[in-house]
Amino acid sequence: MSFSVNLRDVTLKYGKEDALADVDLTLEAGKIYGLLGRNGAGKTSLLSLIAAFRKPTTGQILVGGEPVWENAPIVSRVALIREGGDFDDSDTVKATIETGHVRLGFDADYAYKLADKFELPLTKRVRELSRGKRSVLAAVTGLAARAELTMFDEVHLGMDAPTRDAFYKELLAEYMDRPHTVVLSTHLIDEVANYLEEVIIVDRGRILRHEEVEAFQGMGATLTGPAESVDAVASGLEVLAEQRLGATKSITVAAAPDAPTRERAAAAGIEIGPVGLQDLFIHLTEPGKNGA
Amino acid sequence: MPALASSQLPRRRYSLGLGLSWEVLRYFKYWIIAVLILSFLGPLALSRYTDIDLSAWFYTANVAKWFSAFVGGGFVYVLVPSLIAAGVTRRELAVSLGVFGTVWSAGIGAAAIGGLLTERFYYGAMGWTQAVELNEATAPIGTWGETLGFAAVYPLLYLAYFTAGTVIGVASYRWDGTGWLLVVPILPVLFSLDNALYNTKPFGPGWLGFLGRFVDEAGRGLVLAAIVLVIAALAASAYRILIDIPLRSKKA
CATH class of the missing domain: 3.30.70 (Alpha-Beta Plaits)
Incomplete structure (x- = not known):
């Protein structure tokens, strides 16, 4: 099973400023989406709302057909992986991976397989990792979450080109093995373009375009x-x-x-x-x- | 935090709470062992040079109050982003923290009581006096029954300090840079009630107990009731701050 996403008239304000305004968006289940936007356009705010990291100022957000806010059966199967990950920096890499067990679908064997593949030092503390390795750890926890909706927000930052390539391939392999909804927020557009089915462009807090990749290419x-x-x-x-x-x-x-x-x-x-x-x-x- | 492993969603909040208590013990195990050794071997070493007429464990038990506040505040500050990002709801986290605080306070409360009773036996065997500092003098804690009565309120006090720390920790996460200012109303109230419960020399910054003048004459039952009320108010405040807390944006 994979989750659909529906946002209806969603607005998010930071103080008096609109981070997102009047957003209506539907993501069908089981597709790979690209989320594009300039810096400060509202990409991270949008993903934070979908993952219930924040509450919208107004509007409704449904994930898998249900309100996502404080909905344990839903949020436990939604993964938003932000750049650098949301970790306890004093934990070791191994302990951070083990924390993934909080999620019902977490696949520890897969996580350790990925950790081995990406050469993550299990005994090192998170704060001792390089930026690239920290990004890899975030990506590993996101993939191993085996969530029905997985969102990566600039998670590739700090990864070198071969690591990014391996990450994209692993993401695709995991998607083929277990179809689910994926959202990739990135500035490295051409690098991921071949993996995407639909693209959403956010600009100044609004959804500027939401089309299939072929439709964009035909523009x-x-x-x-x-x-x-x-x-x-x-x-x-x-x-x-x-x-x-x-x-x-x-x-x-x-x-x-x-x-x-x-x-x-x-x-x-x-x-x-x-x-x-x-x-x-x-x-x-x-x-x-x-x-x- | 390996002990946070959870199997079933309905029980997740409780297993998280229990796991956290274990995590604290695991995380601070060397500090705890060091304090235990110091509390019991310290007087033995000092006895070669001076008479032992003060309870060392009394100081350990008091340090544990501030440690409980630190544990409550520190853990919630770290757990809010990492657990919510891992798909735990705020309500689940609140219940987990409630379980954690209760188990933690009961656990170290039992250790404080057991420690004072053990120390009474130890001091008696060594011919030392197990006393505490009052405001003007020192006084023996008393009989076995009086020692037990003296120590019995520690679990409640640990819970009060833990809850106070939790409120300050969750507020510090929510309001970066200003949330910690909640120490200003919380600590004087808590410290004054703590001092009113024991007629001992204040353990910590004595001036913080300036509200004590209003409760010094109150009976022990009334002060205990007030502490329970303060715990309830602090727990309600922590819940309110937590229940719609946004995760902070990541900084590059």
């Missing part, structure tokens, strides 16, 4: 070919990003090319590919834009 295109031809075809289109290598140029545009443009591109030897999620995200959340 623009990347034109690659001889520089002069690419410039000619892209003329008049909104350019999100461009790269040049010798005589070859690649331009990302903010709209899917229409049929005549595609024909002209093909005639000029230009390849048309999907837009990069990161380029599109930057475009959509540019200050002054409203995401339209």
Whole structure:
């Protein structure tokens, strides 16, 4: 079983300031979601509400069809893993892993297998770990929680590239083995893009876009070919990003090319590919834009 | 915290509470052993140079009050983020802390009573006087029955200090930088009642007992009733602060 998530008219205020405003969001059970947003956009606040780390100022949050706040059968099967983890720093790594038993579904054997795989020093205290190893410990506790809804909030920070790659692969393997709902909040967008089914973009405390990855990729295109031809075809289109290598140029545009443009591109030897999620995200959340 | 292992959701809150008591003993085991050794071997060492006419265990039992406050406050401060993040509800955590405080206070209360009685036997065998410091002089604790009566209220006092520490700990987590200021109203009330219960020299900062002038003349029963009321009020306050506490944002 995996959990769905429903937020209805949810607002969260810090003092007089809205961290989130009028959020309506539905996450279907059993999918992998990407949560994107600039710094301070409200990603962590949104995840904190879903995991009942905080109470919304107004609105309703249902997880698995039930209110999540103070609902032990639900929150015991929801895992929000924040960067660096919420640990007692004076505990050893082993004791921290054992604390996972508080959760009903916690799989200690799996946790120790992962700890071995990621070379976590079991006898070291958490405060003695490097930032990277601390992130790994957080990821291990999140994966071994075997929760019905697992959310990772920038948990990869501090991990080196091979460790991040191993973490993503382990996450996917665990998902394939036991389908559940996963939310990945990250700034390393292109790194996770291939794992995501749907993407939610949060901007200034509101849900800016919530679409399937393919829908996002269809919102623009990347034109690659001889520089002069690419410039000619892209003329008049909104350019999100461009790269040049010798005589070859690649331009990302903010709209899917229409049929005549595609024909002209093909005639000029230009390849048309999907837009990069990161380029599109930057475009959509540019200050002054409203995401339209 | 390995002892926090839990098997079933309905019982989780109770097993957590019991596990916490074990965790404290495990965490502070060397300190506890050191204090036990010091309390019983210290007088033996001192007896070579001077007469022993004060109960060492009385000091140990009093230190345990402040230690109980520290345990209550320190543990709740650490447990709020780690257990709520591990999928424990605030209500479950509140019940766990109630079980923890009760078991802890009863446990070290029993140890305090047992220690004073053991010490009475020990001092008697060595020909020493098991006395306590009053405000102006020292006085023997008394017969076996009087010693038991003297020690019998320790579990209640430990619970009072534990609950006070818990309120201050949970407030310090909730209101970063200002929550600890709750020590200002809480400690004088608790310390004054503690001093009113024992007519001994105050153990700790004596000026904190300035409210004692209002209860000094009250009977022991009335003071005990007041302590029970204060425990209830503190427990209610801790529950109120905890029940909708938000987890702090993580700092990079």
